[in-house]
Amino acid sequence: MxxxxxxxxxxxxxxxxxxxxxxxxxxxxxxxxxxxxxxxxxxxxxxxxxxxxxxxxxxxxxxxxxxxxxxxxxxxxxxxxxxxxxxxxxxxxxxMSEEMDVNVPISVEGEAKGVKEGGVLQQPLYELQVRAKPRDIPEQITVNVTDLEIGDSILASDLKDGKKYEVLEDETATIVSVLVPDEQPSAEEAAGETEDAEPEVINEKSDS
Missing domain, CATH: 2.40.240.10 (Ribosomal Protein L25; Chain P)
Known part of the structure; x- marks a missing residue:
């Protein structure tokens, strides 16, 4: 348009x-x-x-x-x-008849299964460089992450089929991924650390 x-x-x-x-x-x-x-x-x-x-x-x-x-x-x-x-x-x-290279914003859609299970969604890329004729340049590129589980990723190579534009990013470039959440110490481990610590002496008398 x-x-x-x-x-x-x-x-x-x-x-x-x-x-x-x-x-x-x-x-x-x-x-x-x-x-x-x-x-x-x-x-x-x-x-x-x-x-x-x-x-x-x-x-x-x-x-x-x-x-x-x-x-x-x-x-x-x-x-x-x-x-x-x-x-x-x-x-x-x-x-209008010649292809050109432009950066197109990425729009992430949906809630990943892995996020519901406690994973963390990471988006390294917010724009993709594409090559297309002016009228075929998309306003944005939508990436649906609904089916991503913990450890899954969507790469630039996953977006290349059936489009009117060519993605110029490295095929191995990660667009979004669901990472394993940072490990937190368990309640038992936290209790063990407390027991092993030297108790604090309150109002200890001086030898002087």
Whole structure:
């Protein structure tokens, strides 16, 4: 699905002008990529954030610049460290017929059998790098862990069949696993340690 986003050309790059752009609610940005000369633009802050939240980081955006409509993706962005506000964005014009490499978030679904039995679910990877044509890039990759028992894992190789994208991670990379819980001393062991300890002397009299 392609979503539309309006952009304005930005010719004056003075810091004072850029500051006014942000004050007006827009985000300074740069556009480059497939058959596009790099150009500076600005987009509405609220509309960009809404697009990314609703459609995902890898959404195909129909960016309107004057009378041109370009298929782009949000390639990168910068935020203000303290306030977390969006202060700059990079848009990459894509060729819809060519494959590209992107990172896709992983969504874990279900409650593992092993967790119900006391195991601990571990997720080493939160994103997977995949290769696909722009329209075939998934918003997220769902991994169902319901059948995992203690000691079981799901590897990158388990996700490769029947998809419109190629997973580029090492096939042996672990996405999720259920680990044996840390061993805790039993009640008998704890009692034994207490009995073996030297008793504390209360109000012991001094030899002096």
């Amino acid at each position: 392609t979503v539309a986003l309006q952009a304005k050309k930005r010719d004056n790059l003075l810091k004072s002008v850029t500051k006014e752009i942000r004050k007006a609610g827009d985000v300074p940005a740069i556009l480059y990529g497939n058959e596009v000369e790099p150009q500076t633009i600005s987009v509405n802050n609220i509309e960009l954030v809404k697009t990314v939240r609703e459609e995902g980081r890898n959404a195909i955006i129909s960016l309107q610049v004057d009378n041109d409509h370009l298929d782009v993706m949000l390639h990168d962005y910068q935020t203000e460290p303290l306030k977390g506000e969006l202060i700059h964005a990079d848009f990459y014009a894509v060729n």
